[in-house]
Amino acid sequence: MRVVVFSVLLFFITNYTFAQQRQYSTTDREAIKYFALANQSLDDHLYDDAIGNLQKAIEADNKFVEAHAVLGDLLRQMRNYKASIEQFHKVIALNPEFNRAVYLKAGEMEISNAQYELAQQHLEKYLTYPNITAQNTYYAQKLITDCKFSIQAIAHPVPFKPINLGPEINTEADEYLPVATADEATLIFTRKINNNEDFYKSDKLNNKWQTATYLSDQINTPQYNEGAQSISQDGKYLFFTGCNRPDGLGRCDIYIAQKKGNDWGKPFDLSPPVNTTGWESQPSISADGKTLYFVSNRKGGYGGYDIWKSSLTEKGWGEPENLGPNINTIYDEQSPFIHPDDSTLYFCSNGWPGLGGKDLFMSRLGKDGKWQKPENLGYPINSSGDENGLSLTANGSYAFFSSNNLNGFGGFDIYTFELPPNLRPKLVTYVKGIVNDAKTKAPLEAAVEIIDLQKNTAVYQDYSDATQGDFLATLTAGKDYGLNISKSGYLFYSANFSLIGHEAKNPYNILVLLEPIEVGNKVILNNIFFDTNKFDLQTESIAELQQLVSFLTVNPTVHIEISGHTDNVGNDQLNQTLSENRAKSVYQYLISSKIAADRLVFKGYGKTQPIAPNTTEDDRKKNRRTEFKIIAK
Structure with a gap:
């Protein structure tokens, strides 16, 4: 961060501080002395010292425009937005024509502080100056669009009543990136302790979350961070991000682990073409387990970080495909969550019109098989800060997210809220079954296939658990399905069921007894x-x-x-x-x-x-x- 701060500060410094022959806006020797000391501190990357010296220069002469400008930009880079805005406003008040860049930086900071009307005025003023680069013109116009959107969004708020998940899950440490199984029986999330990220889980009993426990020594490590995970709907497969591991291909890779009884098997790195020598992270697996959505900065994208997908083939994961310009922008798109309906995608972006920072968006898959232009989830779900890491329950009624702005137990806490109806995905429910031997009643590991009878295609293919005999599949409501279960040495099982008119909140439960041949x-x-x-x-x-x-x-x-x-x-x-x-x-x-x-x-x-x-x-x-x-x- 410090190198970035210094390089961006040159934006102001080279314009009006290091030119020794320049006539400053002050003649006060004390002010100029402290300003020179501040410049030296910046050279030495001593940013706290630089701030102190700039403040002393301003104390010596409160009309020292150059000191206000450099201090404003330094505070901006240190993310002290409110104090940064105060300094930029001083510059504008003292000399409105001092430097056009002040209006761009002030507008940027005012958006971060939810001062949208004022930001729009300053950004429009910036665009009145001649010879602005195409890049800066585009950026200023983008910020103006954000301002206009934000003013309308605040005037038309959406329902939002976040509920803290309680001390069983949230602590004084940071908890974030929650994902739940389809039956909402298990919640897996990341907890950060002493700057180390590990997975924890909580099970729900009698509609109450139990005290979270460490997920597994097989997955969590003391020396590496584990995060940005996606759990399969039945809770048997965990896709997650591991960074800087010795078995990795790049800086961050996507790993997968399979549940083994009550514990997890050792995770393994997904091979190319999913993982590369670059940066792959934030996986989200589709309900049928055949499409993996993830974030990468690989070549061929539209911006810094884009959302990609890879489809499972007989030979493994296929060549990743960019989701295209209806999802990705020249900026960053991250935190994808594909809902079990397989046609509604939630993600965060700082490229589409929003309230500042990263906002949460939703896109639906069109009849042409292409993602539609995303819809901002609205205010106050989104704010002038960063929102990311949204996931939904299978029935689509509730969302999970994390925040450090809602007076929780400390740091980031995990919350849930009811999603407005217009932002919900298609109705889905889940089939939950158990496969046993008809004679011994012992649980069986059997091949389970569910067929969409109208399309005559498989929508679920997996095996029941070897130790418990259970399986779980999320299915779109309002359709008819066929169920086939087979195992060597047994007659196969055949059934059909209808989810037309079925209450999506209620699972379809089935007990299957396989007869020996x-x-x-x-x-x-x-x-x-x-x-x-x-x-x-x-x-x-x-x-x-x-x-x-x-x-x-x-x-x-x-x-x-x-x-x-x-x-x-x-x-x-x-x-x-x-x-x-x-x-x-x-x-x-x-x-x-x-x-x-x-x-x-x-x-x-x-x-x-x-x-x-x-x-x-x-x-x-x-x-x-x-x-x-x-x-x-």
């Missing part, structure tokens, strides 16, 4: 669909049929009977024929998929084997089904 065991193919009174397979059935093909391919000795069933409505003979034709349609699909015909038989049972009373439409729907049964293994 034994003669006589059955599987209901819940994702095989037919039109009413027809036997042509609907396209939504393809994913399920392919699951059955895979099962038969992996288990080449298994023989099955495919059976069709109906409810008791209508003519018995027609129902019998319909059930047989539906079973035959599945049989023919399997043969067309290279499954040997001698391993397959099909049969229609009509209404003769109900699994529920035919007294309600829901029960009759259960009876209208397609099954397969193991007849040999």
